[in-house]
Amino acid sequence: MTEPTLSRPGRPRDPERMRRVIDAASRQFLEQGFERTSMDAVARESGVSKMTIYSYFPTKAALFEAVIGQRTDTVFDLDAGETLEPRAPAATLSVIGRRFLALMRADEVMGRHRVLFAAAGIQHEACAAFFRQGPEKLIGGVRDYLDQAVAAGALRPHDTRVAADQFLSLFLGGSHIRAMLGLGKPSPEEDARLVQANVDLFMRAYGML
Amino acid sequence: MTEPTLSRPGRPRDPERMRRVIDAASRQFLEQGFERTSMDAVARESGVSKMTIYSYFPTKAALFEAVIGQRTDTVFDLDAGETLEPRAPAATLSVIGRRFLALMRADEVMGRHRVLFAAAGIQHEACAAFFRQGPEKLIGGVRDYLDQAVAAGALRPHDTRVAADQFLSLFLGGSHIRAMLGLGKPSPEEDARLVQANVDLFMRAYGML
DNA sequence: ACTTTACTATACGGTCAAGTATCGTGACGG
DNA sequence: CCGTCACGATACTTGACCGTATAGTAAAGT
Structure with a gap:
């Protein structure tokens, strides 16, 4: 050595x-x-x-x-005062949603997606590494949280792997595509509403009661 | 002339x-x-x-x-036997989901997305035209259906514009990103399960009862 | 026949960029 | 202080590729 x-x-x-x-x-x-x-x-x-x-x-x-x-994964880095509390999934998912949205809105991250999509089939190894350390890791993180919340009795039992994917997917709709096409990012207010709407949808489907 | x-x-x-x-x-x-x-x-x-x-x-x-x-939008083209029935949203959304997924899995469509994402900021006009005639039109189509279903009393009243975006977004998660990166498409069975899971989620949130 | 336009084939000009080669300088160890 | 390596500057080689020019052929009208 x-x-x-x-x-x-x-x-x-x-x-x-x-x-x-x-x-x-x-x-x-x-x-x-x-x-x-x-x-x-x-x-x-x-x-x-x-x-x-x-x-x-x-x-x-x-x-x-x-x-x-190069990686920069900040979605699960928590500031003081923000915790991944298994008993308050609505609030926690809002935090995760805001973080994820901030990540996806970053020019650097959008650029990375663009360039890797363009490299599909040409730079196979780079694409595979990115998928493992990006989307797959994030979904896994959300899934871990959902498992905790289910165990804590704060969410209905369900396939948490699928649900984690669904939750994050909700942020990749029209506004994201629009931004990826270079047609402008939504305002912070619009993004806040998006988080709210997505958490509402998710909690209606998987929340208790 | x-x-x-x-x-x-x-x-x-x-x-x-x-x-x-x-x-x-x-x-x-x-x-x-x-x-x-x-x-x-x-x-x-x-x-x-x-x-x-x-x-x-x-x-x-x-x-x-x-x-x-060049456009090829086949999501709302109906075969015989399939209808956009406002009173049966679960079945109809399954049809729409299957169509949308078939569209998004097509090599040509994925290629179009890749190349336009890569052209963001360079080919502004092409990107804008694509967004109007692609995503925006599809969301509008789903929204129109949701409006009908709400009017027919088959779905709870809600912001159909947001919900339409949410519904389609659900199909753009991990499996779609994986495919866009050239890492392989999911099997038809996986896609069928994805449609089922997404319709279930949506109906739990917006369905009657 | 003759003109006009569409088309092929091929070669060329000019530019841009990847990767290299050369020479010179600066930093470190023995 | 001397060999060795790191680095800068710059010119160069090589190839790809956009767009054009030229010369000739095919297909239509008059």
Whole structure:
């Protein structure tokens, strides 16, 4: 095994550089897509020379996969005062819904979806990794919560895997498609109403009484 | 006004050619995306020379828009025996759900979504036209049915615009994302269960009783 | 026949971008 | 201080591809 601080002769690599490259590449790829992003533009925007970039990533596709590998999953990160209380599913699902919506409205996340959809069939590995660590993980998180709520007697027993998928799906309707097409995002008020409507629907179907 | 059979001097245009061009361009654009599709490939696959293509469409983007302009909306086309009966919403929503799912599973439709998402911000007009004639029209169709069902006393009164969006959204969850990423489509049995689960959810929330 | 238009085939110009090669400089270890 | 590696700058090679130009053939009207 190579030591983490393996002292090789010569100048060591500057880890900051790779970060700058991936940052710039993220912006470019997620805004413009794979094909429309040029390595020269990444070099210019990151301030790192193209040769150095190629010393880290042998090809453009490799840089792309490194960008896709970046995760930022904040849906289940809780602020103070917000808890995933199994006994209050309506309130908790509202919190989850708001978080999920905020996630899906982020330019970076929409860009990631766009670029990966466009890469379907071409970048199979990147797509598969994204699905596992994105949608599947989120559905699993919601499912875990639903299981707790059912166990606590706050929700009717049901197939929680299906229900978790359904709950999140409700946020991917017209307003989401509209935003994905670059036709404008809904206002915060509209999104708040959407959360309310979706939680209402869900609670009517799966709530007690 | 020019007569439909305006007899101009010279050889008339062969309408079949344009159809072949759009067919070939559809396959290419919807499979590979805009950037990865070359005009030479369209010419080769359609059997129409590149010069002729450019005599119909001044630019690649124009051909792209012509392809996007093609519609095939079969959700509300009814076979014999299937009706949109306002008094039986569960059965009718199952029919609509099956149709919608069949539509969303079609390679051509998934390709269209992929390529338009990728074109967000670049091909604004094509995106806007698609949204109006695709999602918005479908939601409107479902809404019209829900209005009828509410009027017939078969569904509880509610915001039918929101509910229509919710109903269709339910089909855009994990399995749809998985398919859009090129990771494989669900089996017909899974899709049938999805329709059942979504209709159940919807009827629990909005059904009478 | 003659004109006019549609179409094919092919080659070309120009641009853009991926990846490489070269030279020079800076940083670190021994 | 010297070898080694990291990095910048820049020019270059190579190929793809959009859009056009040219020359010739096919099909229609007059």
